[in-house]
Amino acid sequence: MKIKKLIASLALAVATVAVLAGCQSQTVKLNPTKDTYATNGLVAVVKGTVSKGAKVTYQIGDGTVQKGTNNDGTFVIQVPGQLKKTTVTVKAKKAGQTTTKKVSVRKTKAIATYPEFAMRYNMINQQMKIVADPLPMTQKNGLVDFYNHDGIRIRANVQSQQVVGIAYVFPVKYMKDKTKMKDFAMRLTVLSTAVGADGKQVLKDYQKLAKDAQNGQTTVDNIHNKGITFETSFSDKGLYMYLVKK
Template sequence: MKKLKYLLLLVIPLFFSMLSGCSKLSLSTTKKSYSADGLVAVVKGKADNYKKLTYTVNGETKKVAVDGGHFAISVPVSENDQNVRIKAVNGNKTETKLVKVKKAKALEDYLTFAQSYNYTLLSLGQQNDQLQLISKNGIMTHEKNDGTKWYYNVQNNRLMGIATKLSYKELKSKTGQKNFATDLMIISKLLGADGKKVLKDFAKQTKNADKNSTKTSMDQITSKGVNYNINLTTKDFYMYITKY
């Protein structure tokens, strides 16, 4: 009996130490620095056994959404490097990771672009589709009367990137094709790119993409320093316009 008690005294603490080891607070990221992917840089990592998980960038703190222990934080890129501080807390225990989002090249001054864009739309009789002239830092959604949505990443009044999303159904309709082509031509011209060349390359790649349903992206289209990247899903395509 004494031997059994002695054995239990040895085993029980070991058992609980193993349990505490399994529930140890942990936080990790896949990299130390991240580059732009579309309009944002995506900071990826893993967190376990936390009570609170947040990230802070540019003085603003937000909660981190976690799925199965993994997280992905989207940080809009700017012309400056940005430090992202991720913090996991469980009681009096804290884990912190600091990563960098690398700077990217801007398309141009946002106010200049917005004024030129609005003037162009006025000349086309689209006075109700004006861009706002002043934008806070972040990604702004601009929905036009025809239902198309364009997304603008503006940081410190600098236009970092533009994106749009269209369904294949919209793209195959005559109205959808016309609206998309018009918007793309206007934006390309204002950015100094050759809109006709971009549309021609886009049409060619779209035709080839129909023959290869397994493709998830198209080759980058570049015109006069402006890059057009296209990602494909089963129902939609996404276009990102940047200089990086």
């Protein structure tokens, strides 16, 4: 009888292990690459691996739940820079199973108050007779285009009526077009002045960077002016400039 009981106990143990193994095999994989992310340019890029076929969602702070994309077992979420340390909740769901992970995005600094920036931006554009849609005096949170035409793009991150960062993208194909380059210079002056920097000096500093780029440099020194950093890089596609505060 003792042997029969022992065999029965072993059988039950094996069955339990098998059930547990089955449950483990159904666990949805979700592994962010870090616990904490920093903003680079306009966004913090939260990324990692996830079970293939799982549905990915994320929530920034106490904001609305948004859909993510599962790219054959990897995910990438762009979180606009935040003015305070913020928790991002990422979930992966598949076959009735859900895995949740929380990561943090470090706080970043604002470069200007939005209403003041918008007022200056609109006024200077009008004074310099630059074609641009006037900005409203209030703005929703998130990434917003201030200008987007013919591949030239000025995009900003606005949080709580604060301008957290601005991206200025200019296609390389226009760099030998005198009219386009004049337009680029004027818009750079407007942006610089609107965030409180010295627009004329920033333009002079940029001209030096452009000469370095013509000599084959793809990474150049950043421009620093009145507390604003102009992170600048060149590629075979264009110029990328980010106005941020470190």
